[in-house]
Amino acid sequence: MGEAELSLAAVRDALVREEDSIVFALIERARRPRNAPAYAAAAAAGGRSLAEFFVREAEVLHAKAGQYQKPEDVPFFPQDLPSPLFPTKDYPKVLHCFASSVSVNDAIWKMYFNELLPLFTVDGDDGNYAETVALDFACLKALSRRIHIGKYVAEVKFKDASQDYSPLIRAKDTKALMNLLTFKAVEEKVKRRVEKKARIFGQNVTLEDNADKQEGNAGDSECKVNPEVLSKLYDLWVMPLTKDVEVEYLLRRLD
Ligand SMILES: C=C(O[C@@H]1C=C(C(=O)O)C=C[C@H]1O)C(=O)O
Numbered sequence: 001m002g003e004a005e006l007s008l009a010a011v012r013d014a015l016v017r018e019e020d021s022i023v024f025a026l027i028e029r030a031r032r033p034r035n036a037p038a039y040a041a042a043a044a045a046g047g048r049s050l051a052e053f054f055v056r057e058a059e060v061l062h063a064k065a066g067q068y069q070k071p072e073d074v075p076f077f078p079q080d081l082p083s084p085l086f087p088t089k090d091y092p093k094v095l096h097c098f099a100s101s102v103s104v105n106d107a108i109w110k111m112y113f114n115e116l117l118p119l120f121t122v123d124g125d126d127g128n129y130a131e132t133v134a135l136d137f138a139c140l141k142a143l144s145r146r147i148h149i150g151k152y153v154a155e156v157k158f159k160d161a162s163q164d165y166s167p168l169i170r171a172k173d174t175k176a177l178m179n180l181l182t183f184k185a186v187e188e189k190v191k192r193r194v195e196k197k198a199r200i201f202g203q204n205v206t207l208e209d210n211a212d213k214q215e216g217n218a219g220d221s222e223c224k225v226n227p228e229v230l231s232k233l234y235d236l237w238v239m240p241l242t243k244d245v246e247v248e249y250l251l252r253r254l255d
Pocket of ligand 1: 242
């Protein structure tokens with residue numbers, strides 16, 4: 001995200017676009033059952049699970065190809081990641097320089113595997129573990145990107161009202177900062193929109209004319225991911241974690 005794009009409206013548009021990636025990533029993962037063995041400690045990976053092994057190795061590849069240069073692209077395993085092998089674009093630095101180190105990926109990891117997966121995958125084991133963990137990686141990346149865009153949200157809010165934010169930052173008043181950056185009406189709209197996207201993107205599209213089943217009117221049980229799961233995901237985890245990123249960024253904004 002460049003300087004010219006840095007307005008609250010533009011950053012919110014970016015968040016809206018990320019919703020599509022999250023809904024589609026979950027729809028793709030939901031094609032496979034839970035596949036629990038992919039998450040169990042495996043001797044072949046030194047006691048790590050296949051899922052962790054896959055994400056670590058994939059991040060090494062992505063880093064070599066030039067990923068993780070932007071503050072919103074945060075790796076889950078940043079320790080010892082290699083440098084890019086190819087020239088990378090110089091992104092305009094619109095955030096404070098510590099922005100790259102703000103990460104809530106540990107919380108995203110725990111939430112995804114412990115809370116979210118059981119909500120949108122069916123119990124079962126079809127043995128397609130390699131495919132399954134690749135789909136998990138896509139979900140994790142989309143969630144992490146969305147949540148870490150909170151850094152830009154915080155920067156814009158700070159610039160728009162630094163006189164209100166600065167005293168709270170100096171007092172390290174986390175609670176008051178959280179209240180100041182929270183817009184309940186926006187959050188309600190976000191929840192309703194992601195639920196609607198899951199309903200629209202997750203229906204089966206056919207060519208048969210059926211007056212009772214206009215597109216967009218699929219029953220929730222026919223959707224590939226239950227739309228209520230999306231609204232719950234945003235309510236309980238995505239928006240609170242985005243706000244944690246905002247607060248963490250703001251607390252160091254005056255350093
Ligand atoms: C991201 C923002 O900050 C907060 C977090 C929101 C979210 O994660 O979607 C929505 C509204 C705000 O409470 C915003 O204001 O747009």
